[in-house]
Amino acid sequence: MLILFAFFSVASLLLIGAFSVAVLNVVIRRESAYLVEEQLNAIIYNSGKVTYALLDGVPGCVAPATNSPLITDYLSAQWPDSHFSITAMPKGVTFGNGTTWGDTDSFADIVEDRGAIEIRSFDVSEREKCSMSILVRIPFSGSFLQHLSRTSGLQIVNTRPTRLLPYRAEQGVKGEIVANFIPGSQQPVPVVVVARNLQTGRFEDWVVCQVRPSYTRTVTDLSHMGLRTSSWVAPLGSISLALVLVYACGMLLSLRLSQRIVAAVDGLSHAAFKVGKGDFSVRVAVPVKDQIGMLISSFNKMTSDLETLREQEKQAAVLERDIALAREVQQHLYPRAAALSAAADVWG
CATH class of the missing domain: 1.10.287 (Helix Hairpins)
Known part of the structure; x- marks a missing residue:
């Protein structure tokens, strides 16, 4: 009986160890995608601030050209392949923000326009003789995702955006288990964002890209969590x-x-x-x-x-x-x- 007890004790210890390793593997893989998702959230927040600053820096009621080197170079340095447009309208005229689901003076978010995913930032400034509006578009292009790859220190693969549900169906249960619970798995991790459909206004889950998990980078980031190192x-x-x-x-x-x-x-x-x-x-x-x-x-x-x-x-x-x-x-x-x-x- 002691032999049986020892056997089941060792077996339970091994099961607990295997479960802990699997959970740690899930955390590490999820942390790799979380780095990119956090950078996207930071870009959305900064795009709203930059949009307001750019519009505030335009004097009078004269809109600069869309190819203005000063603004174009600044935006391209921050976010590759980004575009902007500044419009001046007479006082009291209502601007359209390019959506069919609402009318708001400002917003900054990820939107989906007929299968294309991009970050849009819109702002309106009321002036004495006119109303000025600015629209900044940051598409999820290859250059933009490579910029994210360099800043995050992760390898981004498969930059074709797809809906989350079809992606899960394509992976299947076996693929999910192999990718998430087998330590050392090199299958890419999906980066999931919530995008608002530009036509309907509904929120949808999209996989914008996939990243290779970096165990070294994740451990390094974990060691610097909190108010002090480790x-x-x-x-x-x-x-x-x-x-x-x-x-x-x-x-x-x-x-x-x-x-x-x-x-x-x-x-x-x-x-x-x-x-x-x-x-x-x-x-x-x-x-x-x-x-x-x-x-x-x-x-x-x-x-x-x-x-x-x-x-x-x-x-x-x-x-x-x-x-x-x-x-x-x-x-x-x-x-x-x-x-x-x-x-x-x-x-x-």
Whole structure:
């Protein structure tokens, strides 16, 4: 039984270790995609700020040309293949922001326009004699994604955008398991964004690209999480140590309990063997008053009752034998038939 306990303990430890490694692999792969997603969120936020600053820097009510070197060079340096357009309209005229689902003076978000994914930033500035609007478009082109690859330090592959549900269906369950739960898997990780459909206004999940997981980069980033370097080591180490101590205590308690159970079972087995041979005087020591102790006490009471019953049977057998012997003696000493004598007369 101890061998079985040791086997299952080792097996459970290996399963826990394998599960931990699989979870760590998922975290590392997800962290690789998270780096790109965070950069996209930063670009969306900065595009709104840049759009406002560019529009504020345009003097009067004269819109610069779309190929203005000052603005074009600045935007291209920040986001490759980006485009802008600044429009001046008479005072009070409402601008269209290029959407059919709402009319707002400013927004910055990822949009989907007939299968093309891009970041759009729109802003309106009301002035004394006119209204100025600016629209900045940052398409998810190969140059833009390569820029993301360089800034994130990750290799971006498969830059063709696709809907998330068809992508999951194409990968299948087996592909998901191999990609996420097998350590060291080099299958690319999808970068998922929420894009707003430009025609309907609905939010849709899109896979804009895929990245190769970087275990070295992820470990380096994890080591700099928090307010100071390696601030995650202390809590993670404490949690790991606590889990190890809890598991070790559980192992010790289980081992001790198994030893008690094995000792009790061995004692009962040995005593039952003696009872089978006819020795009802055998008793098993009761270690503690628990369920096992109650079982041993019941066994001892059973053997005691059997021993008492056997003694009673012996006494009953001896009594029957004595009674039979006395009956036989009585028949010889005191015959039941009267004695017959022809020469004797009895007077009473």
